[in-house]
Amino acid sequence: MNKLIAGAIIASTSLIASAFETPTMGWSSWNTYRCNISDSLIMSQARAMVDLGLDSAGYRYINIDDGFQGGRDKATGRLLINLNRFPGGLKPVVDYIHSLGLKAGTYSDAGLNTCGNYWDRDTLSVEVGLYGHEDIDCQMFFNELGFDFIKVDYCGGDPEQNNQRLSLDPETQYRRIARAIRSTGRDDIRLNVCRWDYPGTWVDDVATSWRVTHDIWCGWESVRDIIAENLYLSAYARGGHYNDMDMLEVGRTLTPTEDRTHMAMWCMMSSPLLIGCDLTTLRPETLKLLANKELLAINQDSLGRQAHVLHADSNGGYILVKDLKKLYGNERAVAFYNPTDSVIVLKTTLEDLELTGPAPCRNATNQAYLGTVESWMSITLQPHETEVYTLTGKSRLMRHRYEAETARLGMYQELYNPHTVGTAYYTHDGRLSGGVGVALAGVTPNNDILWDDIYVPAEGDYELTVHYLPDRDAKHFYMSVNDGDGMRIDPAKEGESTTGAKLKCHLKSGLNSVRLFGTGRIPVIDLLEVK
Secondary structure (H helix, E strand, O other): OOEEEOOOOOOOOOOEOOOOOOOOEEEEOHHHHOOOOOHHHHHHHHHHHHHOOOOOOOOOEEEOOOOOEEEEOOOOOOEEEOOOOOOOOOHHHHHHHHHOOOEEEEEEEOOOOOHHHHHOOOOOOOOOOOOOOHHHHHHHHHHHOOOOEEEEEOHHHOHHHOOOOOOOOHHHHHHHHHHHHHOOOOOOOEEEEOOOOOOOHHHHHOOOEEEOOOOOOOOHHHHHHHHHHHOOOHHHOEOOEEEEOOOEOOOOOOOHHHHHHHHHHHHHOOOOEEEOOOHHHOOHHHHHHHOOHHHHHHHOOOOOOOOEEEEEOOOOOEEEEEEOOEOOOOEEEEEEEOOOOOOEEEEEEOOOOOEOOOEEEEEOOOOEEEEEEOOEEEEEEOOOOEEEEEEEOOOEOOOOEEEHHHOEEOOOOOOOOHHHHOOOEEEEOOOOOOOEEEEOOEOOOOOOEEEEEEEEOOOEEEEEEEEEOOOOOOOOEEEEEOOOEEEEEOOOOOOOOOOOEEEEEEEOOEEEEEEEEOOOEOOOEEEEEEO
16 A cells, blocks of 8 residues: 555544633524514513523523624714613623623624624614624624624625625635634633534634524424534534524424424433523423423533434434533433434344443433343334433443544535535435445545544554545545554445445554545545554
């Protein structure tokens, strides 16, 4: 095998989490009120947050979404406040939120105008976006008014959603906004990028969280579709940065089963949790669900990892799993999820969960101890139902299979057609082991595939097998271990018999990184097997 020096890759993570922020928890005005907000409404929601004890459960942010703006001062360019809705301005509201021991969040747009201006015809919100006013607005929001969080929308940068037909480059503009926030001197501001699809790996440098889907609406179809869009993005939720599945519709018009699935899957996937209903009329069962300490502990786990798909069943159900407290430790959370309209049964074994038994097990959804799991689990799920369990194994088994859909793609993005711009993407194909793999990697070294969490218990030589789909047009590519030399792989052509490319590699004890890259198109990658 020939060798090629690999390019720079992301450093491997540690087994124990570093100190970083967990996903944002709080309340936002948009789902229920859209632009119809006021100072009294915001303060009543903040008061209810504390009176209900939700602040003690971890909900800390009161976010004032679109609708507070009143245009700009033409002479100074300063943002004005809608005095019909906030007669005293925003400062008294922010001060009140802070007096309750909570944090205050605000809203803007990357362009000239906001989504409320275009879609809700909020006529006072003219030229109130950040574009051209990044520094002056950030100084006002964070130094004068004292906000702690900002959601930055994108209607003003999307020509189909603003009257000026202004078209902005997302990366350029959001980087500019991030620099303006840093220039305030505050390092505690949480920035949420709301571009409605995963914008690109550049967003790690910019934001605390980013939307990976279009806006949620209060219906099962919306919740189901958002979960589906985020199923294979676990590699991008790391180190205090999270995939945002949008605000919670819990407590509005979903069924109780759908509410529980909504909450459970947002927690398993480490999404920010922003309540979207009216807290002053919260039903007891909704409060109990929102304050479920076992689900919240999974969401707020110190590792900050998003669950990945362990098994996609032929009946339409999914089993997802995530480590808790320590990577490759003995404690794991597992979700059995049924997005279908039929009753289904999902099964797994402790061996599949990489644990040895007997394993004490709790149902986190119901907050109940179930006893111990000896070898396997079989769960019957009603339509739209999810059950989440936490298990503590006697010991942890070595993981042998790393599916391609759990790897990080160096140039991954969802804003543009990947075939047009030449970026790798996750593809569904029944020939693949988990039904999903990675297509269109290679051509440029940065368009790579990276597993940065390959764990082995002892240093030594291991056999690594790259499984892929034979392709007559695919080119040779390289595998690099721990940023070492690239080892050449010549893929089999279509019609040839192959079980994958086997390479003998030296791995260190603990975490290792494995990277696939090339200057030609790489075949569709199925998984990496470690023996």
